[in-house]
Amino acid sequence: MRCTILGAGSWGTALGATLASKGFPVCLWDKDAPVLQAIAQKHENTRYLPGLALPPSLAAAPDMARALEGAELVVFAVPSQAVRQVAIEGKRLLHAGVPICSVAKGIEVDTLMTMSEVLEDVLPVPMHPYLTFLSGPSFAKEVAAGLPTAVTIAGRWERISKQVQDAFHTRTFRPYTSTDVVGVEVGGCVKNVIAIAAGLSDGMGFGANARAALITRGLAEIGRLAMRKGANPMTLSGLSGLGDLVLTCSSEQSRNHTVGFELGRGKKLEEIQRALGQVAEGVLNTRSTRDLARKLKVEMPISEMVYRVLYEGQAPRQAVGELMNREMKPEN
Incomplete structure (x- = not known):
């Protein structure tokens, strides 16, 4: 499963490392070029997760089109107030039928929309059943270090939530599913x-x-x-x-x-x-x-x-x- 993480902060990097640890090809995208360069060359996010070695299969690309090419799972890992803009930039590059998982936690300041409402506001209707939302007690540093963690993945279509659950599940990262978005x-x-x-x-x-x-x-x-x-x-x-x-x-x-x-x-x-x-x-x-x-x-x-x-x-x-x-x- 080819995975794309939109956002190379601590949480996006940790989740990218989790997916890459399973042998999935994973590409991180971000607007912060020095962070991406460090990940690609040193296999380390020197700004957000210094000192933690990242899997060599975790790639990084500053071009969103290249990062999303062939993606079978897309993760929105930017801060909540940036989700709308990233979704606007990416919607022409996303495809219906590909699971999307938002891990941003927030309510949009201007509209008072949750992240599900923001994404449904921006993305075409055929993509809406493929939206899922990951949340739970999870510090990025501990997840990246492989320490035991359990989270919840919510989605309105259980089949898609189960696909995302299976993608993220490792020996140390245990997702549960929910329909209560x-x-x-x-x-x-x-x-x-x-x-x-x-x-x-x-x-x-x-x-x-x-x-x-x-x-x-x-x-x-x-x-x-x-x-x-x-x-x-x-x-x-x-x-x-x-x-x-x-x-x-x-x-x-x-x-x-x-x-x-x-x-x-x-x-x-x-x-x-x-x-x-x-x-x-x-x-x-x-x-x-x-x-x-x-x-x-x-x-x-x-x-x-x-x-x-x-x-x-x-x-x-x-x-x-x-x-x-x-x-x-x-x-x-």
Whole structure:
């Protein structure tokens, strides 16, 4: 199976390495020519996954047409806010009948569309049944290193989801399938916002009790938004909901947790993002999640708190104080 990965960041490279480890010919495409050059010549993504040797069969091409030539599986691994543009550039090169797997986690800021809605908005209708969406607790560095990982692949056509599942399955990478595209997508997006909140709490030294409360109440927020969009609530108790949320909220490897942690210690957002050198999806996801929640009239106080800290300059301690002093109510 010839595979193309659109996006040579840490996640795209890790998934490309996973597919290449099975002997599949894999080609990475990206607009970052130096990254592609390092992959092709040194078999290493020196910017995003330094020190990890990549399979020699993992190729790289800066020309999208060349990268997509003969592809039997196409993976969208660019940041969520770039998915629309990459889909526009690639749609004339994609073919109906080829499975497409999006691994981007986000809600588009301008339209408040999920990634499935964005791709269905751009790509021709005959391609829609071939769209799948991969999400779950998975740090790219650990996947690339071959450490055990389990994820969920959602799609509306089970036969296609099973094809993508079979393609990605290795001895250390175990995908499950789901038909709940909305639940998997919302879980993968909003957990980034909650991770910033958990990082804020940790950065201010609030301890394990506060982190556990944020994870639990954050899951309730994710569930409310997902169900308003038609998701199955059981999806949020699985890998793409609770699993991804726990991982992202409790590990120093999480870029979104790092953003919150450094904000909690008093650093400025611009300074933190420069130091990261990679996209922390939760920063823009916070804006789109908050706007979508308001549009759908879903109560999401933690997400609202993170929005105020990121975009309105509210002091983290004041935001947390307001969160804790909201009107008392039953747990639901």
